[in-house]
Amino acid sequence: MENQHQKFISRRNFIKTSALLGGTAFLGTGLPNIKKTYSKELDYVGNFEYPLAKPENILYSACLQCTVACSIKVKINNGVCMKIDGNPYSAMNLGENLPYDLSPKEAVSIDGKLCPKGQAGIQHAYDPYRLRKVIKRDGPRGSGKWKTIPYDQAIDEIVNGGNIFKDIGENQNVEGLKDIFVLKDPKVAKAMADDVTKIRKKEMTVDEFKAKHKDNLDVLIDPNHPDLGPKNNQFLFQVGRIHNGRIEFTKRFVNDSFGSVNWIEKTTLCGQTSNKAWVHSTREYLEGKWTGGIKSPRPDHRNTEFLLVFGSIVFEANYGPVQETEPITEGLESGRLKIAVVDPRLTKVASKAWKWVPIKPGNDAAFALGMIRWIIENERYDTKFLQNATRLAATNSDEPSYSNATYLVKVEKDGRAAKHLRANEIGIGTEKEFVVISNGKPAAVDPENSNLAIQGELFVDTNLEGIKVKSPLQLIKEEAYSKELAEWAELSGAKQKDIEDISKEFTSHGKKAAVEFYRGAIKHTNGWYNGQALIVLNHLIGNMNWQGGISNTGGGWSYIGDKEGQPYPMANLHPNKLSKFGVPITKEGWKYEESTLFEGYPAKRPWYPFSGNVAQETWPSISDGYPYKIKAALISSHSPMYSLPGGHVQLKTLLDTEKVPLLIASDIVIGDSSQYVDYIFPDLTYLERWATPGQSHHIRVKVNQVRQPVIAPLTENATVFGEEVPISLEALMMSISEKVGLSGFGKDAFGPGKDLNRMEDFYLKLVANIASGNKQGELVKAADSEEMELFKSSHRHLPKTVYDIEKWQQTLTSDEWKRVVYVLNRGGRFASSDDAYEGSFIKKKIPGLARLYLEEIADSRNSISGNYFTGYPKYLPIMDMAENLINDEGEFHLITNKEVFGTQSRTITNYWAQLALQPENFVVLNSVDAKKLKVDNGDKVLVTSTSNPKGEHLIAADESRPTIGKVKIVEGIRPGVVAISTHYGHWGYGARDIQIDGEVVKGEEVRGLGIHPNPLFRLDDNLRGTTLSDPIGGSASYYDTRVNIQRV
C-alpha cells in the first residue's frame, strides 16, 4: 500500500511543480523572428456535435456540495452526468439572471457560475464506494464486517425487533420500531400535548395530569414527568445536511406519523449562534410579544462601501462564495469597496483587505466593544436613527427601521439589567407598552402604533417611581467604558490604532457600511455575546434595510402551501397526525425551570431554551440517559463521529448496544460514522433526489431552486406501497410506515383518494405550490407543447422508478402539471435580480426592530451555573458551562478552517477538486513558531491538548490512531495560533478496507491522508465527553482549545 500511496502523491506533485510559473526551463531563443506555423487544413469551424449544449441533455436542479444549494445546470451525455454548471435562470448563479420566460432552448448556450465543489459534484454521486444494497453488521458494531441482506428483511428486522443479531452469536432482545411506537391515538396525543403545555406554564400539576390521563399513562416515558413525552420520543432521527422539502418529508414521518419530538439537525455545529443572535436582534414587537426575526441578515455587498469581516471566510466557505464574491470583487475593482478583516488567519478575503487584524481567537467582543467605545466617545453613531422609538418616528425621518436603543430597562438591586420597563409599572400606560424618556419625561411607547412618533433619549440612568432604569445604549456604553481602549486592544491582540482606524472608517460611509461575521466569531463559549456585539455595531449606524447596509434575503414563493390560494397546504394534508410533545433529547427550546425535572442548579446536563438542533448534546445525553433513554436512532446525512467536537468520546456511546439498542443509518457510503451502526440503508445523492432548498443569504430577490432527480439512481430498487422505487431515506421511512401502520403515507395519506405511494406524490405538490405563487396573479406560465416535449426528452434517461410521467401527472391536476413542468424545466422559480431595491432601500425588508437589548435573554438562566444571562453584549473569557474559567497550558491556540474546495465529509470523493488541489491538510503555523519548535515544512508533528493529552483518536472499540499531521509554515497566521482544516483524515468513506459478504473491499488510502482536528477539542470537564459550548446560542466550541506540538 505504501508504494501505491507514494506513487499517488508524487504524481500529484508532478501537476503542482510543472504548473508553477517558470517551473520549467526555457529553451528557445530568437523568438520574435519565429514564423507563424498555421495549419489551416487541420482547423475546424464549429460543424461538430457538442452534446453538452443540447437542450434535451440538460436538466436544472440544486446543488448540495455545501448547504448553500446553488442552482445548477446539469449536462448529461449518454445518460451519464458529465458536467455541472451554474443555472443562468437563477440570480444565485448569474449576476444578472436570464428572464424567467426565456425558453430553455434559447438559454442552452449560457452557463452560470459555480464553485469548485459544485463543479466536482459528479464525483460525489458517482463515487465507487457508493452503497447499493442494505447491509447489516456481521460482527460487533464497528468491526468493519458486513453482510448484504434483502431490503424487506431489513425492514422486518428494524420494525419488529427481537433477537435480530443471533445470526452473529449475539443474544439481545432488541425492541423494534413498532415497540417504540406506543402512543398511537391522535386524540390522546393532542390532549396530552395540550396539558403538557399547561404543566410547562405551571397551569396544571403533574398530579392533575395523571388523574386526567390515568387510562393512558403507560404511553409516557415517565408518568411522573409527563413533559418528557410519550415513549415514541425514544426514537431519534439525527440528521445533518438537509434542505427544505426533505425536511418536511422527514418531519412528517418523525414528528407527525411516528410522534417523536426528536427530529434533530446538526445546526449547532454550524452557524446556529449567528442565526439565533440575528433572530433575536431583529424581532418584531406585535401584540405585546417579541416575535419573528431574521436568521441571516447580511451586507448588501453590491452597494457596500466599507465591509468589516469577523471570522468569516467570505470567498471560501461562509454561506455562499458563489453569490457573495462577484459583488465584492466588482467593488474592489471599481474602488467602491474597502474591506477590513479581523481573523487570526490570513484568509483569501483578508488578502484583498485594506487592513488585516490578526486577532486573538475568541476576543471578537473585545475588539467590538473597543469600537463601540470609540464610536460613542466620538459620537459617530446615528443619533437620529437610534432616537426613533416608533415606526412612525422612523418613517418621518426617512428611516426604514427603528430600534429599542431607548426602551428603558429595569435594573435590579444587584445591578443586573432585567426586562424592559412597561408603561403600566409607572402608571403611564399598559403592560404592552415600553417606556422611553422623551423631552425629559417618561413616555409610553407602542412601537407599531401608526399615530405615535416618539423619539427617546439615548443615554438614561435614572429612577422612575422608585424603579432604577437605564437605557440599552447606556448599558452598552457602560460595558464599553469598563475598559480603556488600550485594554480592549490588548485583550483582542490588536493595535489600538487599528481599532480607531477601523471605527472611523466604519462610521464614515453613512449607511453603506456593514459588519459581517460567522464561525470565527461565534464558535466559542462566549460566541453569543461576540455575535451580539457585532450586530450592535451595525445597529449603531442604523444600516438595516439600506442599500449597502444590512439586508434581508430575498425570500421565495412558499413551497409548503401556507399562502392563501396555494393548492397544497402541507400542514393540513395529514389526516390522523400525532401531536408530538415533550422535551427533546437535547433539551432545546425548553427552559430548565419550566420542566418537571427542575431540581435546582446545576442541572444534570445543559438546557438550551434559545437554541435548536443542538447536535453536540445528542449523544452525551443518550449516554447519560438524561432526560431519558433512547431506544432506536436513525442517522442520515450526518457524520457525528467526524463532525462533532469530541465525537471520538461519544464513539463509546454509539458502540454501546445498551445505550443505543438499535442504530440505523441511511447513508450513501459506509461513512466515518455509519460504519458503527447495525444497519445501513443506502441513500440517494443530491443528483438523484428531490428538495426545495430555499435560497442563499446573499440574494436580494426571490429564489426557489428545485432539486430533482437528474441521473438514474445508483441504489437498488425496493417495493414500497406496491411501487418499485429506489432505496432511499424516503423509501425507508415509507416502508417503516407501511410495516408499522403509521398515518401520513400510503393510501389516503393526504386525504381521501390522495395517496403518498411514491416520493414524487409529496415533492411535486411542493413544486405546485411554488408554481402557484404567494398570492393571486402569481401563477407561472403553463408549459406549452414544445416545453412539454423538451421535458419528456430531457428525462428520457431516467428509469420508471424515479420518472414515470403518467404517475407524476396523476398526482396533480392537469393545469398544475403544466406549470410544474415549466418550473422543473428551469430548475425552480426565480425573480429577476433587478427587483432588489426600492429607492435607497432594500425591497424585501427586515420587518423587525434593530434590537440592542434582548430582554428575553436577560430574563433566563444558565441551567448549570444558575446565573442569569445578559441582554446586551459583553466581554466574557472562555468558560465551561459551569462558568469555570478555561485557562489551559498548551502553547498554541488551535483553530480550524474550511477550504473552498471542501466540506467536512463528502468532498473526499472529489478527485478533481479536493484531492487534486490539495491531497492532504497540514498543521499550519507561523514561521516564528516553526523556528521555536525547530520544525520545517513537511515535518510530522504530534498535536496534543488538555482533553487529549496523548493525542489519540479513537476509531474503534480497541483501536486508535495518533493525531499526527504535517507542518506547513506560513506568514499569514497569528504567531501562537495553529490552523488545521477539517476535510481530511477520514477513516471511513472508503478510506479503509472493509468486508462485505466475506469479500474484502479495498480502501483507497488517499482518503485517509491528513489530520483530523476534532479529537483535540477541549471538552467540558463536568459534562462527560461533551465539547465546550455556547450556553445561549448552543454552538459547539471549535476555537477554544490550546494544544502542544511536538516533532515525531
Place this chain on the structure above:
Amino acid sequence: MGSKETKNTSRRDFLIKGAGAAALGAGAFAISQVPLLEKLASANEDTVKDLLPFPELIESDEIIIRMQNDVRRALKKPLNEIQWIMVIDLKKCVGCSSCTVACVSENVLPPGVVYRPVIEEEIGTFPNVTKKFTPRPCMQCEHPPCTKVCPIGATYKSEDGIVAIDYDKCIGCRYCITACPYGARTFDWGEYHTENTPEIMQYEKEPNYEYGVERVREKKNSPIGNARKCHFCKHRLHKGMLSMCVTTCIGRATYIGDKNDPESLVAELIASPRVMRLKEELGTEPNVYYLT
C-alpha cells in the same frame, strides 16, 4: 501491486514506440490521419455556421452575455481575422480554483493533466502579508516555443490564434512540455481518477469534445499518451459559447473575446494601465493578459 508494475512497463513501451514513430517522420504518420480529416470535412469553410441558439434580443448588463455577444460577433468573420485573447483581472481573482476544476470536468481530464491551475503565493512577513492568486492557462503565444520543438508538427498555431494539438499526430515525446516557459502543458499518462477503487467509473470513459472531436479516453487511444493543454475551450467558442473557466468564475475575473474587435470587452480591458503579460522578456507575445 503487480498490476501497477505491468502498467508502468506498458507505458514505457508506449513511449519508446512513440519515439520510434517520430523517427519515421511526418509523412509516414499522415496515413493515420484520415479519420480526423473526415471528421473535419467542413474545415475549408471560412466562418463558423453552426452556432447555438442565443437570445440576441435580451437587454442585459451581465458580463457573460456581453462577452457571449462579443464571441458570436467575432465568429461572423473569417477565422484568420479573429484573435482570441483572455484577460484575467488579478484584483478580482479570489483563488477559488473553480476554473481549474470546471476545466478538468469539461475536458474530462485524467490525473496529472491540468490546463489551468491557479498559483497561490504568499507575499510578505507577518503581519505585513498578503496572498496573490494567478490563474495560468495556456498563453496561446503569438510566438509559441512549444510548436517549434515538436518534431512532427503535431502542435501548431491555428488561424484564430489558438495553439492546438493534433492528438492523432502527437507521439508523446514531451519536448513541448519542456519547451513551454509557462508550464502550460502536461502529459496524459492514461490513468483514471478512480483506478485505485473497486470500480473505474463511467464518467471517466465518456467522451470529451476538445477541438470539436468526440474522443473517449480508453485503451491507448489519443489523447492518452499525448501532451495536453488549454485551448481556451475552442470547441465551446466555435459554438458561440465562452470558455469554461470564464463562465464558472465566481469573481468574474476572467474574460475572453476577440482582440481585433475594438467593441469587445477584452479589447477595452487591455487598454487598462494595470495590464501586463507573463514573461514579456521572452518575446513569446502571450495572448493572455493580466490586470494587476
